[in-house]
Amino acid sequence: MKVCEKAKQYSGKDVLILAIETSCDETAASVVKNGRKVLSNVIFTQIALHTQYGGVVPEIASRKHIEKINQVIEAALREAGVTLADITAIAVTYGPGLVGALLVGVAEAKAISFAAGIPLVGVHHISGHISANYIEFEELKPPFVCLVASGGHSHLVVVRDYGKYEIIGRTRDDAAGEAFDKVARAIGLGYPGGPKIDKLSREGNPDAIPFPRAKVAQNEYDFSFSGLKSAVLNYLNGCRMKGEAFSQADVAASFQKAVIDVLVEHSLHAVAEFGYDKFAIAGGVAANSALREAFGRECGKRNVTFYCPSMGLCTDNAAMIGAAGYYEYCRGVRSGLDLNAVPNLKL
Numbered sequence: 134m135k136v137c138e139k140a141k142q143y144s145g146k147d148v149l150i151l152a153i154e155t156s157c158d159e160t161a162a163s164v165v166k167n168g169r170k171v172l173s174n175v176i177f178t179q180i181a182l183h184t185q186y187g188g189v190v191p192e193i194a195s196r197k198h199i200e201k202i203n204q205v206i207e208a209a210l211r212e213a214g215v216t217l218a219d220i221t222a223i224a225v226t227y228g229p230g231l232v233g234a235l236l237v238g239v240a241e242a243k244a245i246s247f248a249a250g251i252p253l254v255g256v257h258h259i260s261g262h263i264s265a266n267y268i269e270f271e272e273l274k275p276p277f278v279c280l281v282a283s284g285g286h287s288h289l290v291v292v293r294d295y296g297k298y299e300i301i302g303r304t305r306d307d308a309a310g311e312a313f314d315k316v317a318r319a320i321g322l323g324y325p326g327g328p329k330i331d332k333l334s335r336e337g338n339p340d341a342i343p344f345p346r347a348k349v350a351q352n353e354y355d356f357s358f359s360g361l362k363s364a365v366l367n368y369l370n371g372c373r374m375k376g377e378a379f380s381q382a383d384v385a386a387s388f389q390k391a392v393i394d395v396l397v398e399h400s401l402h403a404v405a406e407f408g409y410d411k412f413a414i415a416g417g418v419a420a421n422s423a424l425r426e427a428f429g430r431e432c433g434k435r436n437v438t439f440y441c442p443s444m445g446l447c448t449d450n451a452a453m454i455g456a457a458g459y460y461e462y463c464r465g466v467r468s469g470l471d472l473n474a475v476p477n478l479k480l
């Protein structure tokens with residue numbers, strides 16, 4: 134990024150971002166140097182806590198964030214070998230997400246910014262997911278097409294420049310991750326569904342059950358997963374009514390293949406139509422092993438370079454917020470102490 138490179142030349146100093154992420158059920162903090170190098174990446178995951186309820190309970194998530202946030206930030210600074218005096222700016226996720234969960238991170242970031250006199254930069258959670266690719270691939274520069282598939286979003290995005298996004302496709306109903314979680318619950322796998330379906334699918338036949346691949350008439354890049362979810366539920370009900378056993382692994386593998394087919398087809402159609410030779414994936418669903426394999430194979434056939442962050446950078450973390458925050462900071466973005474959590478923040 135030109136602005137930051139210039140700033141560095143003049144001052145000879147690295148830009149260190151302290152990043153905070155609390156939008157859902159991970160309490161996370163990280164120190165990132167010059168947008169690409171992760172000095173620390175601390176995550177306290179609340180998954181075990183929410184598993185007993187079959188999904189994230191917002192009140193419990195907020196309370197746990199409050200309990201853990203200071204420890205997580207202290208650990209991130211300690212592991213990076215820095216103190217607040219070394220930090221150039223604080224980046225914090227301020228949306229989208231659960232309002233009570235977001236508020237914990239935002240309030241904490243504002244308090245540190247005020248007390249230590251460090252500039253504050255609010256970051257969009259999805260911009261963070263996309264920016265995880267910058268950490269993993271030093272050579273990656275916009276423009277490129279990115280598929281963001283998480284628990285709350287399924288967006289097909291043209292990344293025009295750092296922090297400059299154009300959403301060309303989105304889900305009309307359920308997000309891809311949400312479909313994974315709901316189907317997992319229906320076949321008795323529990324929460325969180327994505328990783329469990331991923332694992333079980335390896336033992337199943339992806340062509341066993343012909344689940345539908347939805348097309349959205351008005352926009353070729355949009356997604357719809359609720360019909361697929363209903364088809365799985367109908368299949369399970371049909372089996373129960375007939376007193377027939379069903380194979381959990383076959384249902385999981387067939388469902389997963391139906392999701393992946395649609396994601397791959399729409400994404401690579403966009404890459405071709407927009408004429409880019411770079412494609413990236415991001416978000417929790419990007420951790421799916423069959424999805425990574427399918428995109429790797431299909432991009433290879435088309436001479437498109439495929440970027441996919443390591444599994445730990447796909448699911449929620451603060452390092453990705455540090456990377457996105459760096460580019461926002463370089464563009465001159467500064468948030469005031471009136472920064473608020475915005476649960477439905479637009480990209």
Ligand code: KG4
Pocket residue numbers: 157282283284285286309310311313314325326327328331416417418419420421422447448449
């Ligand atoms: O990005 P993320 O950690 O949080 C949100 O911003 O939503 O995504 C969480 C979602 C969950 O729905 C989870 O089931 C899904 O990502 N997920 C996966 C896998 N790992 C996480 N879905 C499919 N396969 C996986 N291996």
Ligand code: ZN
Pocket residue numbers: 258262283284416417448449
């Ligand atoms: Zn996320």
